[in-house]
Amino acid sequence: MTTTITICDTCKREGWEVEAGEHTDGELLADLIEAAASGTPIKTRRFSCLMGCDRACNVTIQAKGKLNYTLGQFIPSPEAAKAIVAYAVLHAASASGQVPYRDWPQAIKGHFTTRHPPLPESK
Numbered sequence: 001m002t003t004t005i006t007i008c009d010t011c012k013r014e015g016w017e018v019e020a021g022e023h024t025d026g027e028l029l030a031d032l033i034e035a036a037a038s039g040t041p042i043k044t045r046r047f048s049c050l051m052g053c054d055r056a057c058n059v060t061i062q063a064k065g066k067l068n069y070t071l072g073q074f075i076p077s078p079e080a081a082k083a084i085v086a087y088a089v090l091h092a093a094s095a096s097g098q099v100p101y102r103d104w105p106q107a108i109k110g111h112f113t114t115r116h117p118p119l120p121e122s123k
């Protein structure tokens with residue numbers, strides 16, 4: 001099942017000022033994640049507000065039938081984007097969505113906010 005990264009494109013980190021730039025921090029992170037995911041099996045999409053605003057920047061990593069995760073407090077950097085995509089690749093390769101801690105990219109450690117177990121199949 002395809003793993004999708006959803007990036008909040010309205011996230012603004014503390015100190016973001018409208019005068020400082022025309023793009024939100026979330027838009028900048030989305031640009032970087034989309035570039036990092038290019039050529040990988042990972043899908044990306046943007047969504048406005050994941051309701052974790054005070055932990056900006058926020059993303060989710062989801063696939064049907066697997067554990068799904070919300071991660072936050074990222075700065076829009078190439079290192080963060082590469083780590084998020086690398087983790088999503090590991091999530092895609094895992095049958096349950098769980099990735100052993102020893103395999104986590106360093107730059108995602110400390111960024112997990114929640115995990116959601118998959119919904120049971122409806123009959």
Ligand code: FES
Pocket residue numbers: 008009010011012026048049050051052053054056058
């Ligand atoms: S604006 Fe990004 S979580 Fe609300």
